[in-house]
Amino acid sequence: MTKGSLKQILLITDGCSNQGEDPVAVAALANESGITVNVIGVIENDSIEKKGMKEIDEIAASGGGISQIVYAEQLSQTVQMVTRKAMTQTLQGVVNRELRQILGSNTNLEELSPDKRGEVMEVVDELGETSDLQVLIMIDTSASMATKLETVKEALLDLSLSLNARMGNNQFSVLVFPGKRKEAERLLNWTPNLELLTSVFPKLATGGITPTGPALREGMSYFKKKRSLRRLLSDDEYMEGSI
Secondary structure (H helix, E strand, O other): OOEEEEEEEEEEEEOOOOOOOOOHHHHHHHHHEEEEEEEEEEOOOOOHHHHHHHHHHHHHHEEEEEEEEEEEEHHHHHHHHHHHHHHHHHHHHHHHHHHHHHHOOOOOOOHHHHHHHHHHHHHHHHHHHHHHEEEEEEEOHHHHHHHHHHHHHHHHHHHHHOOOOOOEEEEEEEEEEOOOOOOOOOEEEOOOOOHHHHHHHOOOOOOOOOOOOHHHHHHHHHOOOOHHHHHHHHHHHHHHHHH
């Protein structure tokens, strides 16, 4: 098993979507393309609808990720926990797939002997610290999130400090929904420095709809694979032949 890049969407919201395509279906597409979708539901005064809780759980389950309902004041530790737990869960899934290829279709990590399972988990832990990590943070900025955004900012800065202790490379990007002119808008391009949020967060405006599905689809496009030199040359040759 080789070191790779872990791709995560971390969706922070406090309610259910009300415009656009089904976010559960979009999360499934993201998972199929190798992107784990985790969802944190932020609440205050026990106020979250059953419909919203159901959607939060279903998006994460469909996206192969983790869901967590949390009070705003507990958000910092939850963001870190969900991100790291999702990394381990993703790596365990990769391990199980490789075990099935080596030992048979019905084999998984839990069926190994305790000693062997411990050795495999040591490898998983090491990969969790050394693999490259891309986290797209999607923030619901609908009207009901207005009082929670300062807590969200603090939680994300804590996440940056926590993940920067890893040996692997970290890349963060931030998308907010709804945007000022469209359903979703990129707030921060890919960067290893999540502290840049301190300059962009004060500019955030809250209000409007909650287009979670369209925002997830927009977020998927941020994880584009780098084209190879051969592909670049092939594209150039194709374009020259088309002129």
